[in-house]
Amino acid sequence: MLTRRRFKQTRTLDQRLAEEAARLRDEARALPAGHKREMLLRKARQDETAVQIEAWLRSPGLRAPT
Structure with missing residues (x-):
């Protein structure tokens, strides 16, 4: 059985997306x-849209109903 190669990301998703957008x-x-x-x-x-959506999802105003 094949095993997945796993590695720890050193930068956040926001950082990686912003850097890729700038590079592109x-x-x-x-x-x-x-x-x-x-x-x-x-x-x-x-x-850039993904960065904005990620920020929106992480905003304190957006919480699951309890």
Whole structure:
């Protein structure tokens, strides 16, 4: 049976997503207008949206009903 390789993340999900979004935007700036550039920008926007959703889910105002 195969075993999963496990490792501990050293940075939070928010940090990793924000860094990836910044990297993708930088990479897109270097490309001419076209499909590949639009896909990179789209992925960067998705990462930024994920950071916002993560922050919203962790906000103190959002709690499960008791």
